[in-house]
Amino acid sequence: MSECKIFILGQGLAGTCLAWRLFERGIPFRIHDRGFGGSSRIAAGLINPITGKNFEPSWLIQEFHPEAVSFYQKLEELLAAKLWYPLPVLRLSSSEKESRKIAAKLESSHIAPWLSDQAFPGVPTGFHTAVELKGGGRVDTELFISLSHKFFSNKGLTTEQSELPADTTILCQGAEGLVENKLGQHRCAKGEILTVRANWPESHIRIGAGGWLVPIGARTFRIGSTYEWNQLDELPTQPGLERILGLANKLGGPDFEVIAHVAGIRPILRRSQPLIGKNKDGNWIFNALGSKGTLYAPKMATMLSDWILDKKEPLEHFRYTGEDAAC
Numbered sequence: 662m663s664e665c666k667i668f669i670l671g672q673g674l675a676g677t678c679l680a681w682r683l684f685e686r687g688i689p690f691r692i693h694d695r696g697f698g699g700s701s702r703i704a705a706g707l708i709n710p711i712t713g714k715n716f717e718p719s720w721l722i723q724e725f726h727p728e729a730v731s732f733y734q735k736l737e738e739l740l741a742a743k744l745w746y747p748l749p750v751l752r753l754s755s756s757e758k759e760s761r762k763i764a765a766k767l768e769s770s771h772i773a774p775w776l777s778d779q780a781f782p783g784v785p786t787g788f789h790t791a792v793e794l795k796g797g798g799r800v801d802t803e804l805f806i807s808l809s810h811k812f813f814s815n816k817g818l819t820t821e822q823s824e825l826p827a828d829t830t831i832l833c834q835g836a837e838g839l840v841e842n843k844l845g846q847h848r849c850a851k852g853e854i855l856t857v858r859a860n861w862p863e864s865h866i867r868i869g870a871g872g873w874l875v876p877i878g879a880r881t882f883r884i885g886s887t888y889e890w891n892q893l894d895e896l897p898t899q900p901g902l903e904r905i906l907g908l909a910n911k912l913g914g915p916d917f918e919v920i921a922h923v924a925g926i927r928p929i930l931r932r933s934q935p936l937i938g939k940n941k942d943g944n945w946i947f948n949a950l951g952s953k954g955t956l957y958a959p960k961m962a963t964m965l966s967d968w969i970l971d972k973k974e975p976l977e978h979f980r981y982t983g984e985d986a987a988c
């Protein structure tokens with residue numbers, strides 16, 4: 662263990678992406694994860710360039726999207742597995758008002774690059790209009806994490822110890838690192854997801870009616886999600902189930918079989934923007950990936966490794982300072 666200069670605690674998307682960045686640079690490290698829980702293991706892994714009911718681009722999408730896609734694609738070779746599944750997104754409007762709101766934005770310079778130039782597949786039953794977007798897809802986050810763990814373990818880079826003497830400790834604990842307000846007032850949100858089997862079209866991710874439906878192959882789909890700020894545990898609930906069954910009906914149709922129901926906690930601080938920096942104990946933190954960890958983790962990991970190894974400070978809006986966490 663004498664060569665361990667860097668210790669990473671937590672191997673969700675944050676810890677895993679950071680470990681890869683260090684590995685690429687030949688920097689010795691050890692990574693520990695307790696092997697269960699965390700939101701990366703249950704996330705749908707969706708990347709959707711234009712999000713939310715306001716139909717706006719994800720924060721700094723032009724910077725983060727290319728690095729995320731090339732990061733996962735590059736690792737597919739090394740891990741001998743498919744991780745990134747590009748899929749067009751069908752953004753569905755449930756009402757005339759919503760359709761008008763979206764239509765008004767289609768010409769804008771920050772939306773137009775993401776509009777598909779493919780033939781339009783038609784509007785699914787029950788919806789008013791549909792807009793097709795490019796740049797979307799999903800990452801198989803569970804596979805990414807488990808194969809990365811196996812890879813690092815084979816190289817002797819994982820440890821069973823949850824504390825190690827190291828020059829640098831980096832806490833990548835997700836919501837667990839936030840819920841006690843150790844880094845400032847958090848806004849973590851529990852979310853639930855269903856996996857279902859159905860004979861629905863698999864050509865598009867569908868987004869609308871306040872939820873999403875992601876085809877994951879072999880006639881299976883992930884559907885979500887819920888937002889709950891008070892009961893922050895990882896247990897699926899009956900109200901969560903009912904809400905997602907409603908979404909499944911709207912986004913897919915009435916005929917499906919539920920095969921899994923899971924829950925996790927989104928790690929959120931500030932305005933749902935990811936943060937890197939040092940906490941008051943002098944340890945580095947990489948957290949607050951919010952509901953878009955798949956998109957943000959690869960580039961944030963590059964910035965953090967450059968900061969630690971090359972003293973290259975990231976721009977202010979990426980830096981955790983303690984004060985801004987409470988905004």
Ligand SMILES: Cc1cc2nc3c(=O)[nH]c(=O)nc-3n(C[C@H](O)[C@H](O)[C@H](O)COP(=O)(O)OP(=O)(O)OC[C@H]3O[C@@H](n4cnc5c(N)ncnc54)[C@H](O)[C@@H]3O)c2cc1C
Pocket residue numbers: 670671672673674675676693694695696697698699700701702703704705706707708823833834835836837838850851852853854885886924925926927928947948949950951952953954955956
């Ligand atoms: C329902 C739901 C759906 C989501 N869908 C998407 C999506 O489609 N697309 C997307 O981009 N994002 C999605 N997200 C968000 C995404 O899951 C998070 O942004 C991301 O996973 C956070 O990664 P993380 O590494 O920071 O935290 P986590 O994934 O929670 O990882 C933290 C790890 O640290 C470990 N750990 C913590 N403390 C300790 C300790 N003391 N000792 C040992 N190990 C420890 C935990 O076990 C865990 O493995 C979703 C989240 C939820 C809840």
